[in-house]
Amino acid sequence: MGKVYVVTGANKGLGFSIVKQLCELKGPDDTVYLTSRNVSFGMYAEARLKQIGLAPTFHQLDLLEITFIKAFVDLIKEKHGGIDVLVNNAAVARSRMPNIPVWNNYSGTLSLTEHLLPLMKKNGRVVNVGCRSGPRVFTRISDAHKKSFADPNLTIEGLTALMDKYVASYKAGTVKQDGYVPNTGYGMSKMAVMRLTKLQQIKFDKENAGMGVIFSTCCPGFICTDLSGLRGPVKPDDGAQVVVKLATLPADFNGMKGEFWEGHEIVEWLDKQYWKEKWTRGKAGYC
Ligand SMILES: NC(=O)c1ccc[n+]([C@@H]2O[C@H](COP(=O)([O-])OP(=O)(O)OC[C@H]3O[C@@H](n4cnc5c(N)ncnc54)[C@H](OP(=O)(O)O)[C@@H]3O)[C@@H](O)[C@H]2O)c1
Numbered sequence: 001m002g003k004v005y006v007v008t009g010a011n012k013g014l015g016f017s018i019v020k021q022l023c024e025l026k027g028p029d030d031t032v033y034l035t036s037r038n039v040s041f042g043m044y045a046e047a048r049l050k051q052i053g054l055a056p057t058f059h060q061l062d063l064l065e066i067t068f069i070k071a072f073v074d075l076i077k078e079k080h081g082g083i084d085v086l087v088n089n090a091a092v093a094r095s096r097m098p099n100i101p102v103w104n105n106y107s108g109t110l111s112l113t114e115h116l117l118p119l120m121k122k123n124g125r126v127v128n129v130g131c132r133s134g135p136r137v138f139t140r141i142s143d144a145h146k147k148s149f150a151d152p153n154l155t156i157e158g159l160t161a162l163m164d165k166y167v168a169s170y171k172a173g174t175v176k177q178d179g180y181v182p183n184t185g186y187g188m189s190k191m192a193v194m195r196l197t198k199l200q201q202i203k204f205d206k207e208n209a210g211m212g213v214i215f216s217t218c219c220p221g222f223i224c225t226d227l228s229g230l231r232g233p234v235k236p237d238d239g240a241q242v243v244v245k246l247a248t249l250p251a252d253f254n255g256m257k258g259e260f261w262e263g264h265e266i267v268e269w270l271d272k273q274y275w276k277e278k279w280t281r282g283k284a285g286y287c
Pocket of ligand 1: 008009010011012013014015036037038041061062063064088089090091092104108129130131132190219220221222223224225226227228232
């Protein structure tokens, strides 16, 4: 049976480029699901790739619609028996209400992944698309929050509770007093997704020894997409390369798992000093 790849939020931007590159790599029996919450946009994206000789398969999927998630899981189970690669790319950025990116980018990603993980095949790969905004926010929250988010004993439930606390603080109008940074809902959501990656790796390995599944997160760079207001200098096809590399890490890969990648390098993103120096030197762009 062929491999099954799933990419979320793939009707445009980075997700579209990821699907394109996976379709270029895929074997004849493999299936690359181009998923999108909007049917017309998704079908149009599928048609654009078909026009250049590629063969993605469109399926409607909204991270926030549990009925879509369950229907998609059933389809994968019946049609393919399992999944090889999940790329959690879908996200929203601009919102005056920080609970929206947290809900969409963190809770939606977590929900979809938890539904699909029982179908993950041996040597499967999960890539959670992160962003340098995450580590940047991490350097700016209070020391007490830093300690909680970086706690080596943190669990996924604990991380969700920390994010709930942040949202509650926003709703109470006390973000600043409570040690968070105002107007950084997107950065907080991306920090959570990046922290989640390591926690998912630990939990999955504990429950499924010997499966060889690797979770990774990365920043694709400051890309020219709707999310960045078309301000990023990086082309979506270039940004997609690191994601596709992580989505297709070979079965004999024996490096560290659950990590954050910048290009070809693993970066210890909870290292405050590293980011401080990086930004001071003005080397890291972020959106
Ligand atoms: N652009 C950058 O500079 C940059 C930098 C670092 C990281 N990233 C990350 O790269 C990823 C892709 O971003 P992008 O720049 O390509 O943004 P984009 O062009 O705005 O694309 C985002 C995609 O996510 C979809 N989406 C949002 N919420 C969804 C939901 N609930 N269910 C399903 N799909 C949903 C959007 O669908 P609609 O079209 O229906 O809205 C769209 O297809 C994101 O994770 C982002 O955080 C981007």
